[in-house]
Amino acid sequence: MDKGWGLTLASDPVSVFSSNNSNNSPVGSFLKVKRDFSSDHNMADSRNINNGMFQFPVSLSAGKEEVSSAAAHEVDFFKEKINRVDIGHDSKSTSVTVKKENSLAEAAPRSSAALDVNTGLHLPTANARSDQSTVDDGVSSDGDDRRSKNVELAQLQVELQKMNAENQRLKDMLSQVTNNYSALQMHFVALIQQQQRNPGVESDKKQETVDAKSSEEKKHEMVPRQFMDLGPSAETDEISNSSSEERTRSVTPQNHFEVASTKNNGKLEMVPHDQENSSFRGGKRFGGDESPESESQGWNPNKVQKLNPATPANKAIEQSAEATMRKARVSVRARSEAPMISDGCQWRKYGQKMAKGNPCPRAYYRCTMAVGCPVRKQVQRCAEDKTILITTYEGNHNHPLPPAAMTMASTTTAAATMLLSGSMSSADGMMNPNLLARAILPGCSSSMATISASAPFPTVTLDLTQNTNPLQFQKPPTQFQVPFPGQPQNFALVTAPQLPQVFGQALYNQSEFSGLQLSQDIGSSQLGHQAQPQIFHSGQQPSLSHDTLSAATAAITADPNFTAALAAAISSIIGGANSNSTTTTNNNNNSNSNATNTSNRN
DNA sequence: CGTATTTGACCCGCGC
DNA sequence: GCGCGGGTCAAATACG
Numbered sequence: 266m267d268k269g270w271g272l273t274l275a276s277d278p279v280s281v282f283s284s285n286n287s288n289n290s291p292v293g294s295f296l297k298v299k300r301d302f303s304s305d306h307n308m309a310d311s312r313n314i315n316n317g318m319f320q321f322p323v324s325l326s327a328g329k330e331e332v333s334s335a336a337a338h339e340v341d342f343f344k345e346k347i348n349r350v351d352i353g354h355d356s357k358s359t360s361v362t363v364k365k366e367n368s369l370a371e372a373a374p375r376s377s378a379a380l381d382v383n384t385g386l387h388l389p390t391a392n393a394r395s396d397q398s399t400v401d402d403g404v405s406s407d408g409d410d411r412r413s414k415n416v417e418l419a420q421l422q423v424e425l426q427k428m429n430a431e432n433q434r435l436k437d438m439l440s441q442v443t444n445n446y447s448a449l450q451m452h453f454v455a456l457i458q459q460q461q462r463n464p465g466v467e468s469d470k471k472q473e474t475v476d477a478k479s480s481e482e483k484k485h486e487m488v489p490r491q492f493m494d495l496g497p498s499a500e501t502d503e504i505s506n507s508s509s510e511e512r513t514r515s516v517t518p519q520n521h522f523e524v525a526s527t528k529n530n531g532k533l534e535m536v537p538h539d540q541e542n543s544s545f546r547g548g549k550r551f552g553g554d555e556s557p558e559s560e561s562q563g564w565n566p567n568k569v570q571k572l573n574p575a576t577p578a579n580k581a582i583e584q585s586a587e588a589t590m591r592k593a594r595v596s597v598r599a600r601s602e603a604p605m606i607s608d609g610c611q612w613r614k615y616g617q618k619m620a621k622g623n624p625c626p627r628a629y630y631r632c633t634m635a636v637g638c639p640v641r642k643q644v645q646r647c648a649e650d651k652t653i654l655i656t657t658y659e660g661n662h663n664h665p666l667p668p669a670a671m672t673m674a675s676t677t678t679a680a681a682t683m684l685l686s687g688s689m690s691s692a693d694g695m696m697n698p699n700l701l702a703r704a705i706l707p708g709c710s711s712s713m714a715t716i717s718a719s720a721p722f723p724t725v726t727l728d729l730t731q732n733t734n735p736l737q738f739q740k741p742p743t744q745f746q747v748p749f750p751g752q753p754q755n756f757a758l759v760t761a762p763q764l765p766q767v768f769g770q771a772l773y774n775q776s777e778f779s780g781l782q783l784s785q786d787i788g789s790s791q792l793g794h795q796a797q798p799q800i801f802h803s804g805q806q807p808s809l810s811h812d813t814l815s816a817a818t819a820a821i822t823a824d825p826n827f828t829a830a831l832a833a834a835i836s837s838i839i840g841g842a843n844s845n846s847t848t849t850t851n852n853n854n855n856s857n858s859n860a861t862n863t864s865n866r867n
Numbered sequence: 868c869g870t871a872t873t874t875g876a877c878c879c880g881c882g883c
Numbered sequence: 884g885c886g887c888g889g890g891t892c893a894a895a896t897a898c899g
Binding site: 869870871872875876877878880881882883 | 898
């Protein structure tokens with residue numbers, strides 16, 4: 266499939282992907298874009314997505330071998346024998362290097378590294394005579410050179426116009442997304458206000474869905490909170506989280522949804538609690554920067570019960586088991602030669618061990634984007650196929666995320682939420698796998714994800730290694746297939762490094778339109794504190810179950826725009842997934858590029 | 868010199 | 884109780 270060129274919308278500030286077999290580029294081209302974010306780039310501000318992504322090309326130059334200025338914007342269509350797409354960024358600059366290829370056959374294996382939005386940005390047919398150096402050395406004849414340069418200049422201008430047009434399209438898209446977000450936010454605030462005025466209404470609705478629950482269990486219902494806010498500071502978030510944690514110990518109908526607007530300048534924030542409190546292993550503390558309060562609030566699941574002194578002993582045992590089971594994980598399998606996939610977050614390696622049954626070491630990382638962020642991940646290569654990188658996430662970020670990280674974070678959150686609701690409480694969730702996947706891709710028989718039933722922790726596996734069918738994921742014998750009825754932005758898949766983000770974007774848009782949200786109701790009777798997915802629309806909070814999934818399916822399938830977006834996304838995935846799309850440059854977002862292949866202990 | 872990584876030691880849960 | 888394996892800590896080391 267050939268989308269040619271495109272931009273990632275939710276990944277790196279600047280991302281370009283290329284399909285090297287672009288019909289428009291038989292010879293190939295060389296594009297280098299650099300942006301400088303050192304001045305005022307605020308990664309947490311979604312508005313800067315626009316700044317970061319839609320401002321090229323700024324300048325064109327020909328015949329140069331390399332560009333080093335962090336502020337330079339350069340497009341070089343004349344470099345030869347290059348067939349990679351290099352995407353990288355660090356805290357101050359982002360460079361995108363798309364190198365040209367003279368041989369299509371040679372170009373194919375290493376094409377794209379990132380997922381695009383559904384609008385391909387078609388880059389120019391590179392100039393056919395690019396095999397020859399176009400650098401003006403001052404010696405060649407003026408006539409031929411001028412003619413050729415005029416032709417090149419004209420071509421570049423055409424391409425510039427195309428890019429500008431594409432730029433405008435993307436801006437429009439972003440504007441639309443922003444508007445949708447604002448509308449949803451307003452809707453949510455209005456709903457909250459209404460709920461506060463009439464707390465009994467929500468309570469009644471809630472009561473209908475939780476009749477089976479005991480009053481004791483209701484006390485442990487957790488508030489689903491999902492990051493919808495890119496703005497607030499990490500400190501604010503932590504305060505909000507900890508305080509909300511206290512409140513949610515005794516949930517009342519008024520706070521089924523916790524709105525952090527009072528502390529976050531009116532912005533919405535909903536986060537599934539248990540995930541943000543979870544850890545790969547609960548026993549010991551790490552670092553000294555976490556308060557005893559936060560420690561007691563879930564890092565060690567065994568301590569959760571301590572907060573319920575009135576809980577009977579048997580209840581405590583049960584909750585302890587639940588806490589263990591709540592340690593949901595989201596595993597992403599992606600082909601990558603890189604030591605770690607780029608998910609937009611900053612990670613610090615804190616350990617490495619040899620895992621049984623796998624000759625490759627397992628590296629342990631924790632998020633360092635905010636002090637005390639509970640999110641951790643494990644990175645390990647697949648024993649059977651070392652080209653497959655398995656990244657397992659656990660926890661929920663307690664801080665604003667840069668756009669590049671939103672996709673993965675929301676995906677893991679959604680997957681974990683889905684897992685904990687569907688796998689543990691909703692037979693529908695388990696018995697109706699693929700519902701959304703099939704709705705999305707009627708022709709696909711397989712699901713987008715699998716749930717491991719044998720793993721020590723409930724784990725959702727997103728297998729992005731299947732090339733023939735981007736949504737054809739492996740199905741280990743002990744795993745069930747499940748769809749992702751998650752939060753609006755939580756449908757996104759992440760691969761190495763940003764392959765299918767358009768997928769998430771499309772789903773995000775769609776789910777906004779359809780009012781998809783999380784439900785805290787489903788499975789609460791079994792999940793206790795676990796935040797639950799929910800359909801949240803027009804003040805209703807129906808249960809997430811078969812009906813919810815059906816509604817989501819219907820909503821998704823009903824929107825032709827969404828279908829088109831998905832088609833584009835899938836096409837992009839197909840076009841890019843065949844390559845080990847992890848060739849990156851200047852990729853300093855992950856400061857642990859040399860994380861693997863060190864000696865190990867145990 | 869500050870920060871990130873490495874790596875041996877330790878903790879914990881679990882099975883026997 | 885013991886051993887095993889997974890997960891984490893933290894001092895040592897590497898690195899920019």
